[in-house]
Amino acid sequence: MAFEFNSDKFIETPETTTKLDQLIKLLNQYPYAHAQIVGHTDSIGTKHYNKKLSEKRALSVLEILKKKGVDTNRLSVIAKGESQPIATNMYAPGRAKNRRVELIILSFQYTVDE
Structure with missing residues (x-):
């Protein structure tokens, strides 16, 4: 999920909306699933500023998931700042x-009823 420079506003595109909807479906299908929402930034700005911005980005995605009915008790927010670039x-x-922002499914429990 992408963001503009110096912004914590989630950029909605058909691709990002589809990915977010898939995650919501998975979390709703497996009510014991836990996930991390990990925020990242580019390297422009101070490390401290980028850490806070990455947290704000992760929190903005958390808010979207909350509005779509996901139980936020199963989600955690992590701010990585500029420390893990992919490019x-x-x-x-x-x-x-x-x-x-990356969404990582940590674990989930799947039970088959007899």
């Missing part, structure tokens, strides 16, 4: 890729 920060396209 180079030397050029604008790479920085844009690094401004993101």
